[in-house]
Amino acid sequence: MTASFLDREHTVAPPGFNRFMVPPAALAVHLSIGQAYAFSTFNLPLTKLIGLSQSAPGDWDLKQVGWIFSIAIVFLGSSAAVFGRWVERVGPRKSMFTAALCFGGGFLVSAVGIHLHQLWIIYLGYGVLGGCGLGIGYISPVSTLIKWFPDRPGMATGMAIMGFGGGALIAAPLSVLLMAHFKTATSNGVLETFVTMGVIYFMFMMIGVYAARVPAAGWKPAGWTAPAQPKQLVTTANVAVDAAWRTPQFWLLWVVLCMNVSAGIGVIGQASPMIQEIFTGRVTPVAAASFVGLLSLFNMLGRIFWASTSDYIGRRNTYMIFFALGIVLYSSVPTLGHLGQEGLFVAAFCIILSMYGGGFATIPAYLRDMFGTYQVGAIHGRLLTAWSVAGVLGPVLVNYIRQYQIDNGVPKAQAYSVTMYIMCGLLLIGFLCNFAMRAVDEKYHFRGSTEL
Amino acid sequence: MNARLILLWVLVGIPLSWGLLKTLENALKLFQ
Numbered sequence: 001m002t003a004s005f006l007d008r009e010h011t012v013a014p015p016g017f018n019r020f021m022v023p024p025a026a027l028a029v030h031l032s033i034g035q036a037y038a039f040s041t042f043n044l045p046l047t048k049l050i051g052l053s054q055s056a057p058g059d060w061d062l063k064q065v066g067w068i069f070s071i072a073i074v075f076l077g078s079s080a081a082v083f084g085r086w087v088e089r090v091g092p093r094k095s096m097f098t099a100a101l102c103f104g105g106g107f108l109v110s111a112v113g114i115h116l117h118q119l120w121i122i123y124l125g126y127g128v129l130g131g132c133g134l135g136i137g138y139i140s141p142v143s144t145l146i147k148w149f150p151d152r153p154g155m156a157t158g159m160a161i162m163g164f165g166g167g168a169l170i171a172a173p174l175s176v177l178l179m180a181h182f183k184t185a186t187s188n189g190v191l192e193t194f195v196t197m198g199v200i201y202f203m204f205m206m207i208g209v210y211a212a213r214v215p216a217a218g219w220k221p222a223g224w225t226a227p228a229q230p231k232q233l234v235t236t237a238n239v240a241v242d243a244a245w246r247t248p249q250f251w252l253l254w255v256v257l258c259m260n261v262s263a264g265i266g267v268i269g270q271a272s273p274m275i276q277e278i279f280t281g282r283v284t285p286v287a288a289a290s291f292v293g294l295l296s297l298f299n300m301l302g303r304i305f306w307a308s309t310s311d312y313i314g315r316r317n318t319y320m321i322f323f324a325l326g327i328v329l330y331s332s333v334p335t336l337g338h339l340g341q342e343g344l345f346v347a348a349f350c351i352i353l354s355m356y357g358g359g360f361a362t363i364p365a366y367l368r369d370m371f372g373t374y375q376v377g378a379i380h381g382r383l384l385t386a387w388s389v390a391g392v393l394g395p396v397l398v399n400y401i402r403q404y405q406i407d408n409g410v411p412k413a414q415a416y417s418v419t420m421y422i423m424c425g426l427l428l429i430g431f432l433c434n435f436a437m438r439a440v441d442e443k444y445h446f447r448g449s450t451e452l
Numbered sequence: 453m454n455a456r457l458i459l460l461w462v463l464v465g466i467p468l469s470w471g472l473l474k475t476l477e478n479a480l481k482l483f484q
């Protein structure tokens with residue numbers, strides 16, 4: 001493979017190229033990096049590398065191992081923000097290739113860390129290197145898809161970002177399967193699983209590298225013309241990333257994403273103990289694990305459903321639904337728990353998680369509506385710092401408030417009520433920011449050539 | 453072109469379908 005193969009100029013699609021080749025390229029990348037959501041399957045095995053059946057002296061504890069995922073998420077957000085403009089300049093092929101190298105390489109470096117039993121190497125491998133792969137891989141297909149599907153940008157980016165949710169559905173059973181396969185009397189199979197997954201994910205992401213194409217300058221879908229009267233809050237102008245950063249709209253969207261993610265991510269982390277504690281004695285650990293699986297499924301389906309719906313009802317209205325319906329559902333959870341309505345409780349959280357996923361998937365199209373297509377990938381990259389903040393804020397709110405309640409004598413079954421009302425407060429902030437959204441002032445519009 | 457398009461969708465569709473199937477199998481345990 002030569003460097004030129006990876007260059008943007010060599011990825012311009014020939015006439016007659018079928019644009020539906022691009023979503024599977026994006027999916028190949030997102031299905032791979034979505035593995036991050038299932039990293040917790042390695043947590044316990046990583047604490048038993050010496051003891052094998054149980055932790056022995058010298059084994060790492062869960063708290064230490066938990067940092068691997070946290071570092072990866074921090075580097076996801078920061079690398080997306082730092083490398084966004086580079087991704088935009090070099091195009092999807094080179095950026096997907098870089099993401100594949102980082103993400104696959106992250107597993108291999110971590111395998112060395114497991115072999116030497118040095119945790120810092122795993123922090124560096126999966127956390128830093130893999131985290132950069134996550135961030136670059138996450139944003140690499142976004143602006144390309146928006147350019148290929150000007151008529152359905154929500155559906156197109158929703159399809160790709162759905163892959164990130166779907167990646168966990170694949171990675172969780174795959175990790176369990178591989179660890180069982182490689183398990184021997186002297187190894188619990190984690191090292192071999194890391195090497196295998198590093199190679200598998202690198203190769204799978206290469207499908208995206210080979211299939212990615214950018215449209216030729218001025219390309220439009222056959223028979224489609226841009227509406228003469230653009231919809232409200234859909235711009236025909238462009239805003240460069242450095243100017244977008246300074247607009248109030250960017251920060252309103254930042255808060256919108258941060259609040260939506262904080263509310264959902266706190267629940268994901270605590271879903272299993274939460275349902276067992278609220279319905280004490282009625283929900284087994286196995287059933288609770290199934291509940292977590294169901295939430296992952298709705299997290300994935302919500303991405304394509306809500307992002308596609310936003311093409312018809314508008315981005316702002318879609319987020320209005322997320323926040324308004326979210327407030328109703330979160331505020332009803334304590335009552336549902338008190339009444340013992342397990343079915344309705346599960347249904348409420350399935351809808352909440354669909355809107356959590358929907359929030360991620362609809363944001364690139366919202367950015368495109370507000371700032372145009374010129375540097376939408378780079379702007380998206382910077383907005384993802386909201387995810388990093390929410391990744392800390394959401395779990396901290398849920399965990400600490402629950403613990404505070406229990407420490408003050410509140411029964412475990414009721415310890416989540418205050419948390420749910422705080423989540424409603426977060427969603428109300430998001431609702432108000434979304435409500436305040438107006439078109440970007442013309443002084444921020446980019447006047448130069450938008451051809452890359 | 454169409455064969456390549458189908459191949460690409462099959463390549464990403466197979467692992468996704470497998471993951472979905474495994475998740476649904478587990479989710480059913482919630483209602484048992």
